[in-house]
Amino acid sequence: MIGQASLDLFERGNKVLVEGVSSASRGPAAFGSAPRYMSHGEGNRLYDVDGQEYIDWMMAFGALPLGHGHPAIVETVTREIARGSHFATALEVEVEVAEILVDLLPHVDKVRFANTGTEACMAAFRLARGHTGRRKIIKFEGHYHGWSDAVLINTMPQPVSILGHPNSPIRIPDSSGILEEAWMDTIVVPWNDIEALERVMAIHGHDTACVVTEGVMSNMGVIPPKDGYLMQMQELCKKYGTLFYLDETVTGFRVAAGGCAELYGLNPDIVTYGKALGGGVPMAAIGGSNEIMSGLEWGKVLHYGTHNGGRLALHICKTMLTTMLDDNQAGFKRMRKLGEKMTAEIQKVFQESGKQKMICQGVSSMFQIFFTEKEEITDYREFCEHVDRIKFRDFAVKLFDKGIYMNPSATLHSLSSIVHTEKDIDVTAKAIAEVVREMDNDI
Ligand SMILES: Cc1ncc(COP(=O)(O)O)c(C=O)c1O
Secondary structure, three states: OOOHHHHHHHHHHHHHOHHHOOOHHHOHHHHOOOOOOEEEEEEOEEEEOOOOEEEEOOHHHHOOOOOEOOHHHHHHHHHHHOOOOOOOOOOHHHHHHHHHHHHHOOOOOEEEEEOOHHHHHHHHHHHHHHHHOOOEEEEEOOOOOOOOHHHOEOOOOOOHHHOOOOOOOOOOEOOOOOOHHHHOOEEEEOOOOHHHHHHHHHHHHHHEEEEEEEOOEOOOOOEOOOOOHHHHHHHHHHHHOOEEEEEOOOOEOOOEOOHHHHHOOOOOOEEEEOHHHHOOOOOEEEEEOHHHHHHHHHHOOOOOOOOOOOHHHHHHHHHHHHHHHHHHHHHHHHHHHHHHHHHHHHHHHHHHOOOOOEEEEEEOOEEEEEEOOOOOOOOHHHHHHHOOHHHHHHHHHHHHOOOEEOOOOOOOOEEOOOOOOHHHHHHHHHHHHHHHHHHHHHO
């Protein structure tokens, strides 16, 4: 049960913070009621203000491949903070981190650092338009590229009855306060359907600056791309002179060292990174070929930011990358192995379970559970129609009481890190089996 200290903080927080938190995804909108307030983390564990311990499978939305308080990060911060957190000047560590990235990512000749995924995506869209001189952007239903106005449409689950024909989805802004002018040139297409994209490209391809895609659909749980789909998308972009923009904010330094580009053998024109890249602090990057990235030179396509390439953040980023890449990428291999094992164990629990209809989908270190009658969820509309999000939220909240922390939003996902263990997987699988039994009894 949620403890009194969390409840007290929620009451206090509600007086001074919107919903008692700093983002709707951390408060009652996601949790159904008061969230548990966390006090600290250690390795693979989170501790709340009531002293309850959790195995953390949320890992700050994927920002923590090394877990909480990794000794290498603690050593880096302790050493570097005394030498200056941020100068907003040119830095040696900036060059060093960029060299690591360019070395690792064959599709990247140059990078530009930003702070968050949203900012990096905003700069990438501007760069794509600046580079091509074209107006339009093609994005996919259910894909999220930050909360900027131009792309904050069709990112949330909706009743399928209001989505329109898949050949011409109705564009639905996800927030008040967004002017139609902002997204007028953003076209929305169903994902994982190459014919749908071909149809739209035949009409708009020559006026489209970029097609932007998540490599794994990561904001409707975890939905992998169909075999060859992303490669076909890349080819289609080439045909129309449209930039192929792979948004790796979630998947970069997560599904593989080189993200989805490596996993699916892609050669995107523009990429953006965030989350895991910062190893727990805000850090993001835009990357691409010399030709495309030169658009940012001298502010031809403008991208500013007081905190771009912050000194401390870059040192943390360097430590995260070198730790994960050490010993022939052992960290990335371990994170992947643990994620895949967790997915397989959960699938086993569901196969053996009684009345509940549940599946677990995963790619590398990412996994998500869906309450659904379907054997597989392959696109946004299936998610909207066939995934019971309230049931998942209740399930996740029950798991809290068993010391397992997964984000209660069905649209998000869980993640492994290098500090998870086989034992965590066993304990989690047992807890899930218990919760499933309890839910069976409630039917
Ligand atoms: C694919 C994708 N792009 C961009 C973003 C925005 O990143 P941030 O939350 O760091 O602004 C997110 C965040 O979840 C994301 O999932």
